[in-house]
Amino acid sequence: MNQTFSRKGKIKQLLIILIPILITQLAMFSMNFFDTMMSGHYSSKDLAGVAIGSSLWMPVFTGLSGILLAVTPIVAQSYGGRKREEVAFSVIQGVYLAIIMAIIVLIAGGLALNPILSTMKLETIVHEKAHDYLVALSYGIIPLFIYNVIRSFIDALGKTRVTMLITLLALPIxxxxxYLLIFGKLGFPELGGVGAGYATAITYWLITLIAIFIIHKHSSFSTFGIFQKLYFVSLSKWKEILLIGIPIGFAIFFETSIFAAVTLFMSNFNTTTIAAHQAALNFASFLYMIPLSISMALTIVVGFEIGANRYKDAKQYSWIGITIAVIMAFLCGVILFLLRTEVAAIYTKDLEVVQLTAQFLIYAIFFQLSDAIQAPVQGALRGYKDVNITFIMALISYWIIGLPFGYYLANYTSWGAFGYWIGLIVGLAIGAICLISRLIHVQRKNLFMEKKNAV
Structure with missing residues (x-):
């Protein structure tokens, strides 16, 4: 990653970093996508079970791995400030935290999973499928969390093509x-949707082992000495990671857990509605990888510029990223509207589920427009290490505004299950407006300090 001197140069460098991140995110999410889709082709019960299991897992994973995202701005600013000696130490401390967090998740999951599923009043078979899918997936939690730290290190250096290649290699596996474990091919047991959990766990192990091998052998990373020296636990570095990471993690958790909460409320509807809702939500989350990838790219480039005290460049990158996200959201929205029935048919052969999913996908279009603003803004703010406001706004927009309003519409108006989606869209839009205001404030503050220091 290098300093740029023009808008054209910034767009080029941002795209060089962004495109591999986008491909990586789409490929990683494709694991969940194929879990859901292939389970749906096995049976609608397996679709519902795996979809519910995924909806419970994703907020936990994204929230806790969000804490580990603090490694990205920390490494990016150290790299931009030419403090290479700090990088390996920060990464190893992140790995220590990742292992501890993964163990905590395993223990908590073992205690809370059945009670949570029991509150959802699911059909017995759907309950069992969701439980067993998550148990299978749990075998890959420790390597997955470690991989998130390694990936943050690799991406912070601007080498996003490397993580893209790792993920593309793992996806076909x-x-x-x-295929082998869901449908029981080539002598493997026929596990249905549960097999998808084991397949994904195996893939998590492979991704992590490949990443460790690369940072040992590739000259771009081996010079930093990651895993080449034993470091003792540093509470001060943990504190730095947690002070930045916890607000990031909570912001992501509040955003993703809201969908798990909606799924809990959706359990009052029939299995067809649950399956359609989860299928539409799965595809909406798939499209969310675009603004999320832009967000991650902005954290890297903004953090790099802030580390070098180039505040005007950081500001330019922020607005370039937001503009790209909005344009992409409009394009995806048009395509989704025209092909919503075909998209719904990807998930199931059940005609009733297909028709209902297509209706839910109309609301997913409006999700994309608000996400196109709030996600890149969050990424830019993380590059500035300004993370507390994103946590506060996620709490307010989703849990104080979105969910209560959605609950009212779903239960006291004729909107039914669609009411939850409308409520979340409203909350997301309010959050996006507030985050834009915060970004403008931070940018003005930094530019003022730059001028003051120049004088």
């Missing part, structure tokens, strides 16, 4: 094991 995930699909193959899905």
């Amino acid at each position: 995930n699909i193959i094991f899905n």
Whole structure:
């Protein structure tokens, strides 16, 4: 990653970093996508079970791995400030935290999973499928969390093509094991949707081992000495990671857990509605990888510029990223509207589920427009290490505004299940407006300090 001197140069460098991140995110999410889709082709019960299991897992994973995202701005600013000696130490401390967090998740999951599923009043078979899918997936939690730290290190250096290649290598393996374990091919046991959990766990192990091998052998990373020296636990570095990471993690958790909460409320509807809702939500989350990837790219480039005290460049990058996200959201919205029935048919052969999913996908279009603003803004703010406001706004927009309003519409108006989606869209839009205001404030503050220091 290098300093740029023009808008054209910034767009080029941002795209060089962004495109591999986008491909990586789409590929990683494709694991969940193929879990859901292939389970749906096995049976609608397996679709509902895996979808519910995924909806419970994703907020936990994204929230806790969000804490580990603090490694990205920390490494990016150290790299931009030419403090290479700090990088390996920060990464190893992140790995220590990742292992501890993964163990905590395993223990908590073992205690809370059945009670949570029991509150959802699911059909017995759907309950069992969701439980067993998550148990299978749990075998890959420790390597997955470690991989998130390694990936943050690699991406912070601007080498996003490397993580893209790792993920692209792992994706076909995930699909193959899905096929073998879901449908019981080539002598493997026929596990249905549960097989998707084992396939994904295997893939997580492979991704992590490949990443460790690369940072040992590739000259771009081996010079930093990651895993080449034993470091003792540093509470001060943990504190730095947690002070930045916890607000990031909570912001992501509040955003993703809201969908798990909606799923809990959706359990009052029939299995067809649950399956359609989860299928539409799965595809909406798939599209969310675009603004999320832009967000991650902005954290890297903004953090790099802030580390070098180039505040005007950081500001330019922020607005370039937001503009790209909005344009992409409009394009995806048009395509989704025209092909919503075809998209719904990807998930199931059940005609009733297809028709209902297509209706839910109309609301997903409006999700994309608000996400196109709030996600890149969050990424830019993380580059500035300004993370507390994103946590506060996620709490307010989703849990104080979105969910209560959605609950009212779903239960006291004729909107039914669609009411939850409308409520979340409203909350998301309010959050996006507030985050834009915060970004403008931070940018003005930094530019003022730059001028003051120049004088």
